[in-house]
Amino acid sequence: MSPGxxxxxxxxxxxxxxxxxxxxxxxxxxxxLGSLLVLRxxxxxxxxxxxSLLPGLALAYLFFGQNVGALLVGALLAGLLxxxxxxxxSRLTRLKEDAAFGALFILFFAAxxxxxxxxxxxxxxxxxxxxxxxxxxxxxxxxxxLVSGTSIALLLWFRRSLALHAFDPAFHRATGGRGGLVHVxxxxxxxxxxxxxxxxxxxxxxxxxxxxxxxxxxxxxxxxAPMMLLSGALAALGATAGLLLSYHLGVASGAAIVLxxxxxxxxxxxxxxxxxxxAPLLARWRTGKRVLHRPD
Amino acid sequence: xxxxxxxxxxxxxxxxxxxxxxxxxxVTADVPCGSLVAVAGPNGAGKSTLxxxxxxxxxxxxxxxxxxxAHTHHQLPRFAYVPQAHQxxxxxxATVREVVAQARWPARRPWQRLDAADHEAIARALAELEIGDxxxxxxxxxxxxxxxxxxxxxxxxxxADIFLLDEPFAALDRRAARELTHILRAWxxxxxxxxxxxxxxxxxxxxxxxxxxxxxxxxAAGPVAEALSEAAIHAxxxxxxxxxxxxxxxxxxxxxxx
Numbered sequence: 001m002s003p004g005x006x007x008x009x010x011x012x013x014x015x016x017x018x019x020x021x022x023x024x025x026x027x028x029x030x031x032x033l034g035s036l037l038v039l040r041x042x043x044x045x046x047x048x049x050x051x052s053l054l055p056g057l058a059l060a061y062l063f064f065g066q067n068v069g070a071l072l073v074g075a076l077l078a079g080l081l082x083x084x085x086x087x088x089x090s091r092l093t094r095l096k097e098d099a100a101f102g103a104l105f106i107l108f109f110a111a112x113x114x115x116x117x118x119x120x121x122x123x124x125x126x127x128x129x130x131x132x133x134x135x136x137x138x139x140x141x142x143x144x145x146l147v148s149g150t151s152i153a154l155l156l157w158f159r160r161s162l163a164l165h166a167f168d169p170a171f172h173r174a175t176g177g178r179g180g181l182v183h184v185x186x187x188x189x190x191x192x193x194x195x196x197x198x199x200x201x202x203x204x205x206x207x208x209x210x211x212x213x214x215x216x217x218x219x220x221x222x223x224x225a226p227m228m229l230l231s232g233a234l235a236a237l238g239a240t241a242g243l244l245l246s247y248h249l250g251v252a253s254g255a256a257i258v259l260x261x262x263x264x265x266x267x268x269x270x271x272x273x274x275x276x277x278x279a280p281l282l283a284r285w286r287t288g289k290r291v292l293h294r295p296d
Numbered sequence: 297x298x299x300x301x302x303x304x305x306x307x308x309x310x311x312x313x314x315x316x317x318x319x320x321x322x323v324t325a326d327v328p329c330g331s332l333v334a335v336a337g338p339n340g341a342g343k344s345t346l347x348x349x350x351x352x353x354x355x356x357x358x359x360x361x362x363x364x365x366a367h368t369h370h371q372l373p374r375f376a377y378v379p380q381a382h383q384x385x386x387x388x389x390a391t392v393r394e395v396v397a398q399a400r401w402p403a404r405r406p407w408q409r410l411d412a413a414d415h416e417a418i419a420r421a422l423a424e425l426e427i428g429d430x431x432x433x434x435x436x437x438x439x440x441x442x443x444x445x446x447x448x449x450x451x452x453x454x455x456a457d458i459f460l461l462d463e464p465f466a467a468l469d470r471r472a473a474r475e476l477t478h479i480l481r482a483w484x485x486x487x488x489x490x491x492x493x494x495x496x497x498x499x500x501x502x503x504x505x506x507x508x509x510x511x512x513x514x515x516a517a518g519p520v521a522e523a524l525s526e527a528a529i530h531a532x533x534x535x536x537x538x539x540x541x542x543x544x545x546x547x548x549x550x551x552x553x554x
Contacts (some may be wrong), residue, residue, distance in 0.1 A: 039385075039388060138455050158406065159406075160398075160404070160406070163398075164401065166400075167384065167390065168383070168384055171379060171398065174377035175454075176378075176402055222390075222436075223390060223391060223394065224387050224389050226389075262532075
């Protein structure tokens, strides 16, 4: 088989086409969103949030089957309960927000696993946890397009508030910004994008599509807008390459995408000329070349 | 200065409570236009609370803050708030010009771009604080003093009349502190008013014209020499020490400029 066929042949299948389109769409908006999560130091909180969606999804699936609307509402309720519960616990008890969040999300995840394991014939645990590209039907693709389009539009519309709030919350507030609203809005966008990524990535890995390209971009660029653009582009590229790997090697699509993005990240962590592990060596080599002079 | 029309800020019986705790108690004072005011006092005296209540962040339990005076330029003075320098993550991907440009963002609608007047104000602020040549540098490359000047430039670009600075000398070495003093004196000459929360009385005496000495209540107010007299400082700091006697001493974290 020629290299061209290796790259193109998988995407002649309709389910691969839909999977690819959905993955690229979610990657574009999720990668941009991931940049904000990384800069706000919410990367781990986002991961916790993704796990806490399981009971909502399981309940929705149990009652309404494979219905995008029901899954969305279920996941949204579970996500909001965790986020609001964490905020409430940190206000009313001595717990800090990350501790309250960490305690709640594992509770929600366990409740989800309990539900799924109690109805093994009707719910496939592996399907929820690891996703399945076969599950991306026309309806799921439409939902992914809607979520990505809306997310990108909202990120553009609120770009200044989001950037100010991430960089300098006190100044944001002093100039009339509403920090709480920006925070909740950002988390809500994350939940929507997580649900959109669910079929391809699965609950356990879906945040990887957001965070890995963001940290990779962070190692290369010095401004926020290029970081978000690069991160979105990397996520889309990684999703495409990951789906190809998944097809040829028979690996779960989510894992293949995360591993591809992980390779980008590890390569950047070593090679980035200004922020990578090799950066000090590179700097020494450069100054060495400059001060080197041969004896006459 | 006795005439009320020259006071750009007037506090009347200002009281702020957080739940049951009283952070500011019945503070009455005037801030003359064009003065450099050190808001001094021990930790927990209400310095930051006073600055933030000017911005309207804390509802006043009692009293009022009157802003502006009869001067035509000062009927609706504008505020610029400069947060403590170490509250910001300097690894954030942004250039110096972008941070100074943030001054003009809040006035623009989401679909609007910054216009020529905005860019003019940004360029003037960069030039005034002498960081024009650093404009396209990433902020992580700045020294402590340069960081501070970047935030002062952002405040200037806001077109403010009153500048509220939270612990401006906290993260600065001697040279950067001297530079800041020069900047503040120049601002004073231009008729700008500065209120700065300070925990170091030395800095207050050296660089400021007026002082408000707080210890939840107002201990003294007026020109620095009077407001920071030995008796007043004793009243503010030693009275507070009695209140906080039970609390264990907390080591101060040192902040070193890179």
